[in-house]
Amino acid sequence: MRIGTRGSALAVAQTTTVANALAAKTGVVIEIVTVRTEGDTSTESLASLGGTGVFAGALREALVAGRVDVVVHSLKDLPTAAYPGLSIGAVPKRVDARDALCARDGLTMDELPAGARVGTGSPRRAAQLRARRPDIEVVDIRGNVDTRLAHVAEGRLDAVVLAAAGLDRLGRLGAITEFLSLDGWPTAPGQGALALEVREGDEKLVAALNHNPTRTIVEAERHVLALLEAGCAAPIGAHGQIDDGLLFLDARVYSPDGTEKLTSSHALYVSDTVHPSLEVAERVANELLENGAATLAPLGSAQ
Numbered sequence: 001m002r003i004g005t006r007g008s009a010l011a012v013a014q015t016t017t018v019a020n021a022l023a024a025k026t027g028v029v030i031e032i033v034t035v036r037t038e039g040d041t042s043t044e045s046l047a048s049l050g051g052t053g054v055f056a057g058a059l060r061e062a063l064v065a066g067r068v069d070v071v072v073h074s075l076k077d078l079p080t081a082a083y084p085g086l087s088i089g090a091v092p093k094r095v096d097a098r099d100a101l102c103a104r105d106g107l108t109m110d111e112l113p114a115g116a117r118v119g120t121g122s123p124r125r126a127a128q129l130r131a132r133r134p135d136i137e138v139v140d141i142r143g144n145v146d147t148r149l150a151h152v153a154e155g156r157l158d159a160v161v162l163a164a165a166g167l168d169r170l171g172r173l174g175a176i177t178e179f180l181s182l183d184g185w186p187t188a189p190g191q192g193a194l195a196l197e198v199r200e201g202d203e204k205l206v207a208a209l210n211h212n213p214t215r216t217i218v219e220a221e222r223h224v225l226a227l228l229e230a231g232c233a234a235p236i237g238a239h240g241q242i243d244d245g246l247l248f249l250d251a252r253v254y255s256p257d258g259t260e261k262l263t264s265s266h267a268l269y270v271s272d273t274v275h276p277s278l279e280v281a282e283r284v285a286n287e288l289l290e291n292g293a294a295t296l297a298p299l300g301s302a303q
């Protein structure tokens with residue numbers, strides 16, 4: 001079985017984990033194939049690339065063409081629209097969904113001095129930073145996780161905000177100076193989860209790695225994006241969880257300058273309905289739209 005991945009250290013790390021787990025569960029021999037994507041090679045800001053699918057496109061083409069049998073995506077980088085002929089065969093158990101602050105000298109968010117330079121390429125993180133600390137300077141950066149951490153280590157920035165999941169997968173948890181709680185800092189739909197995409201009909205190749213609660217939760221988070229017709233670069237955070245059969249979904253839309261935000265939370269019992277993810281997302285998205293989400297934030301083009 002050939003598994004396709006982006007070439008970044010993070011992508012290779014998470015694909016290797018998936019390959020090992022799949023080999024252990026199925027006994028199949030696995031080869032990892034690296035595919036270059038526009039999101040990896042371009043130095044443009046993510047927002048200007050148009051966001052949607054800059055990482056996923058080349059991987060999906062390789063899958064359709066039969067050059068690989070499975071591709072591993074970070075779920076948060078995967079467009080919400082279905083892709084003809086392809087299907088998400090499995091969503092493995094999610095790891096940490098939180099963002100983390102990686103600052104110089106062990107500083108926390110509250111301890112950063114006024115005027116501190118904090119790097120991120122994400123409009124959501126930029127809005128959240130401005131909301132939390134209007135007195136700091138948000139700096140737009142690109143590059144992989146190691147490049148971003150180097151900006152701090154080498155003194156060009158005071159801090160960066162990154163996904164805890166990515167830092168963990170790269171063995172860089174030691175760079176974290178504060179985990180940002182999901183209550184106050186919901187993260188990108190699907191953050192910390194992976195999607196194993198296959199050609200339609202091949203779902204059984206990867207079914208052994210599927211984790212149904214994770215799938216239900218991340219589908220709810222992603223439905224919010226789709227219902228708001230928002231791209232992955234929109235300033236939207238969403239966080240779902242399942243406790244005792246109750247699916248809870250919280251989503252927040254920010255104005256880019258961080259001065260305004262809209263929040264909506266709803267919950268329903270998974271066993272009470274046929275499509276719990278879609279229903280809870282509809283309640284959340286409708287409430288956000290009724291309260292003006294589309295005028296508060298540039299949601300980006302429909303997918």
Ligand SMILES: NCc1[nH]cc(CCC(=O)O)c1CC(=O)O
Nearest residue numbers: 074077162163165166191192193
């Ligand atoms: N957009 C890049 C990207 N895609 C997935 C992750 C982190 C790992 C994950 O969320 O699964 C990252 C890096 C980051 O946001 O810090």
